[in-house]
């Protein structure tokens with residue numbers, strides 16, 4: 001099989017494409033807007049399509065075709081990926097590049113088949129599937145060897161991947177359907193309860209990114225707009241980090257509890273290595289202010305976060321794609 005020239009990380013929130021020799025060439029929201037009738041007519045894609053979420057325009061369907069890291073809408077996923085690939089690569093690489101494709105840990109054959117179908121529709125037949133946690137660690141710049149394992153927590157938009165990995169592969173790992181979008185939903189409910197204000201998903205995400213913090217003393221403030229529950233009229237309120245601390249704390253406590261469960265099952269030597277080396281955090285949610293401090297306080301272990309944690313998996317994919325020996329060790333062998 002040909003060595004891959006591209007790595008694709010088709011995330012629930014964002015698609016990232018890494019091209020060998022060029023680095024990350026695309027990072028866009030995994031969103032597409034198509035016409036309701038002629039389903040193949042694309043109205044907007046990526047960042048422009050995301051702006052349309054919750055703002056229904058007549059005759060337009062806005063789709064986030066990857067849900068909880070799985071393909072939920074095959075047609076939209078195909079149109080979206082085809083469009084992204086055309087944007088960045090096919091012209092330069094020829095029509096049929098070989099691809100390394102990142103899948104969540106423990107992905108079953110049925111979900112891999114769905115990814116394969118979408119890739120085939122995009123004219124890609126040369127595909128190496130690799131479980132994402134090891135890519136995430138390598139892309140975070142953490143040196144790995146068979147005797148030097150690493151514990152990684154990748155909190156994405158739709159899922160959280162928690163795993164202990166070494167160069168030999170995944171020692172123990174889980175993927176759970178909790179991610180940034182779950183926190184956005186929790187914030188919508190919380191704002192409704194506390195402020196009698198109904199807000200949309202985009203506002204909730206903006207609120208989370210602008211003032212969300214795991215430092216209890218943090219008091220950054222922002223203004224959010226929504227619909228007053230009682231009167232139905234538009235209303236704006238000022239919300240601070242402290243105001244939304246309870247749902248944020250409960251979200252991360254749940255993730256840390258799951259991480260604790262994975263850690264508890266590790267062999268003693270590996271457990272000791274994890275305690276010494278700390279935990280590697282990745283995924284867009286690892287950008288959270290105060291994450292390292294709160295993790296150390298809760299778990300007594302150091303947290304390491306690389307510079308752009310949402311890109312770590314695709315960068316790691318690039319590293320593995322350029323190393324035939326490592327790739328043949330890590331690629332999922334399918335019957």
Ligand SMILES: Nc1ncnc2c1ncn2[C@@H]1O[C@H](COP(=O)(O)OP(=O)(O)OP(=O)(O)O)[C@@H](O)[C@H]1O
Pocket residue numbers: 010011012013014015068069155156157158159160179180181205208209212282283284285286287288289309310
């Ligand atoms: N600065 C930030 N602070 C807090 N959250 C952020 C920040 N930047 C991005 N996020 C959140 O990170 C999530 C997206 O992360 P990421 O791109 O790693 O997800 P994904 O790879 O598309 O999803 P998944 O791996 O779950 O399929 C979104 O929920 C987004 O709101």
Ligand SMILES: [Mg+2]
Pocket residue numbers: 009011012156157283313
């Ligand atoms: Mg991801």
